[in-house]
Amino acid sequence: MPLVRNEKITADDFVRVADDATIPAGGNVLIPLARFLEDAEALLQRDGKVGVILPNNRDPDDLEPYLERLALIALVFPTFRDGRAYSQARLLRERYGYDGELRATGQVLRDQFVFMIRAGFDAFEVKKDSDALAFEETIKRYSVFYQPTADGRFTALRQRLFRPYAAASR
Amino acid sequence: MYAYDDIDRTLLSERVSEFRDQVKRRLSGELTEDEFKMLRLQNGVYLQLHAYMFRVAIPYGTLSSKQLRRLAHVARTYDRGYGHFTTRQNIQFNWIKLAELPDALADLAEVGIHSMQTSGNNTRNVTSDQWAGVAPGEVEDPRIWSEILRQYTTLHPEFSFLPRKFKFAITASKHDRAAIKIHDVGLRLHRNDKGETGFEVMVGGGLGRTPFLAKTIRHFVHGHDLLSYVEAILRVYNRYGRRDNIYKARIKILVHELGADKFAQEVEEEWRQMDKRVLTLTDADIENVRSRFSYPVYENLPHMPDELKAAAHDTRFEAWRKNSVAPHKVPGYAIVTLSLKPVGMPPGDATAEQMDAIADLADRYSFGEIRVGHEQNLALPHVAKRDLPALWRALDKIGVATPNVNLVSDIIACPGLDYCSLANARSIPIAQELTRRFANHETASLIGRLHINISGCINACGHHHVGHIGILGVEKNGQEVYQITIGGRADENAELGNLIGPAVPYGEVADVVEDIVEAYLALREGPDELFIDAVKRLGVEPFRERVYATR
Numbered sequence A: 001m002p003l004v005r006n007e008k009i010t011a012d013d014f015v016r017v018a019d020d021a022t023i024p025a026g027g028n029v030l031i032p033l034a035r036f037l038e039d040a041e042a043l044l045q046r047d048g049k050v051g052v053i054l055p056n057n058r059d060p061d062d063l064e065p066y067l068e069r070l071a072l073i074a075l076v077f078p079t080f081r082d083g084r085a086y087s088q089a090r091l092l093r094e095r096y097g098y099d100g101e102l103r104a105t106g107q108v109l110r111d112q113f114v115f116m117i118r119a120g121f122d123a124f125e126v127k128k129d130s131d132a133l134a135f136e137e138t139i140k141r142y143s144v145f146y147q148p149t150a151d152g153r154f155t156a157l158r159q160r161l162f163r164p165y166a167a168a169s170r
Numbered sequence B: 001m002y003a004y005d006d007i008d009r010t011l012l013s014e015r016v017s018e019f020r021d022q023v024k025r026r027l028s029g030e031l032t033e034d035e036f037k038m039l040r041l042q043n044g045v046y047l048q049l050h051a052y053m054f055r056v057a058i059p060y061g062t063l064s065s066k067q068l069r070r071l072a073h074v075a076r077t078y079d080r081g082y083g084h085f086t087t088r089q090n091i092q093f094n095w096i097k098l099a100e101l102p103d104a105l106a107d108l109a110e111v112g113i114h115s116m117q118t119s120g121n122n123t124r125n126v127t128s129d130q131w132a133g134v135a136p137g138e139v140e141d142p143r144i145w146s147e148i149l150r151q152y153t154t155l156h157p158e159f160s161f162l163p164r165k166f167k168f169a170i171t172a173s174k175h176d177r178a179a180i181k182i183h184d185v186g187l188r189l190h191r192n193d194k195g196e197t198g199f200e201v202m203v204g205g206g207l208g209r210t211p212f213l214a215k216t217i218r219h220f221v222h223g224h225d226l227l228s229y230v231e232a233i234l235r236v237y238n239r240y241g242r243r244d245n246i247y248k249a250r251i252k253i254l255v256h257e258l259g260a261d262k263f264a265q266e267v268e269e270e271w272r273q274m275d276k277r278v279l280t281l282t283d284a285d286i287e288n289v290r291s292r293f294s295y296p297v298y299e300n301l302p303h304m305p306d307e308l309k310a311a312a313h314d315t316r317f318e319a320w321r322k323n324s325v326a327p328h329k330v331p332g333y334a335i336v337t338l339s340l341k342p343v344g345m346p347p348g349d350a351t352a353e354q355m356d357a358i359a360d361l362a363d364r365y366s367f368g369e370i371r372v373g374h375e376q377n378l379a380l381p382h383v384a385k386r387d388l389p390a391l392w393r394a395l396d397k398i399g400v401a402t403p404n405v406n407l408v409s410d411i412i413a414c415p416g417l418d419y420c421s422l423a424n425a426r427s428i429p430i431a432q433e434l435t436r437r438f439a440n441h442e443t444a445s446l447i448g449r450l451h452i453n454i455s456g457c458i459n460a461c462g463h464h465h466v467g468h469i470g471i472l473g474v475e476k477n478g479q480e481v482y483q484i485t486i487g488g489r490a491d492e493n494a495e496l497g498n499l500i501g502p503a504v505p506y507g508e509v510a511d512v513v514e515d516i517v518e519a520y521l522a523l524r525e526g527p528d529e530l531f532i533d534a535v536k537r538l539g540v541e542p543f544r545e546r547v548y549a550t551r
């Protein structure tokens, strides 16, 4: 599954650790939430960066005390129809001020990229190679946005206010 | 009318090219049907019994003549020459070919119409009073707020994959013509003591398998705070709405399971924590949207023009005028309802020729504007009273002047087994038969206001729970049978109907409805007591007795 980061396909520098597997002594690891919470402090002290997989039915509150020390939070789309992680993403970015990597995992398809970026994701484990290859092109599909989110794009409403009506109705 | 600007237009054309790409990928096999399904649903494309069905939004029920002509063009070019107006201010085309859909969308986009989010688990077309902006006594034009909400909910990055579909309706009149209490969020526009505009917010209404009326969770949300409050509701729903069972996924179930008070608390808590600054609407924002609505320049016209006096001796004209013409906020003008319920025809259908003709009449007599109501009729909202006789003749000629608005043959019906893949039973033929039974105008007028609603399955697209008489088709041992309720209503005094007795087979439905109507005529206190009031006063029992005595 290709990882897209900064609009490019990149190698994943995190090792996913399953629930029962031993955690390697060094290197970057991506750990399920429950396991992370069992021993958070120790994990954060080890050599290498720590990322956490937050299931989509959990409150981002759980991670609040650790946010500044986490390098990565992976949110989950069990199917692309399940949109809970969009809310988690916006909360992490906009309410908790998390500024590490926010990764979309699970059934991540091309047609969700724009929504995901707008919700605050900046890394994507893309299901299909063809979608990953089309990333740059796909995210340019839209140039107009109606809602303000933390991605800072100028919304239609504000755009209109900053120009004369004549121009708008042309 | 709301005029799209280049921003709205850009977004639409971007949407069309995206969909073109998606269709291409589906046709080439790159997308599986399962993956494509959600994408097409987000663009209003269903797979029905015989073909793809294409649902186009008519936000808050307002159309320009140019837009209506374009709908006629789509019906003619890509479909079989007609369209079907639904109970949610949409129009459906039943025979569209997938490969041609992107072209149909592009044609519509040119006149500022789209099908975004007319299906799928997202925020649907925002509906409103079809008399918005012209009804006497309205607080203010609710379409300004509907448009603000339309923009806010279009392609929302957080709320495009909700547990289930989500519908908003807004009204600004005492008499609720938008059926807000059967919506996921119903907004009633009103003013507080300081004269500020805001909304009573009702949540959790909906029909289907488990019908509920919406409950008020806040009496006043200031207009400035509308979007942040709505975002709080949607976020609570997106996070906590059930996703394990499609029948329990609507917000009504969440509100019911938590209780309205607890749900309200959750929303308040989310709202409190939210950084509201970016979502707060400034007066300038609101004015900006308002400024892109254009209003007719009305003339000073007599209340009772000579043309109207002269036509008064024509009994057919008078029957129509009394039935289909409603007061306008400007003296000398009227709101004219066009019945899409001619005897023996499917409710809500209009042919391409009719749509073109209505567009021409709108240009001539209604400042180029047409409205679509949830009762599946159309309206011309700004007709000078002196033009009524001429307009009537023209409407009569094209078959949209049946004087049955709000009467027993003004039936709301879903497509049912004739088109819909989910249906258990037919609804259109039942409606057709009933219009034949009650074809006599004198009898229908004698009966007075009576709404019949028909759904072909428990999904309740025909809103049968809130019909004065509700008819629900179900399947029993491979047979179509119908459950009949009475006493439902969808207005400001909304109620769900009660079952009158055991289900009856297809062939008996019209007889039972006739019996119910006869029972009403015998039981009512007088011609002023409407059917719905008689049921309220008497309860179901006396009706049950009379109707089932001989069965």
Ligand code: SF4
Pocket (backbone or CB within 6 Å): B414, B415, B416, B417, B420, B421, B422, B423, B424, B455, B456, B457, B458, B459, B460, B461, B462
């Ligand atoms: S009520 Fe049922 S049969 Fe009728 S349109 Fe809806 S889903 Fe189809």
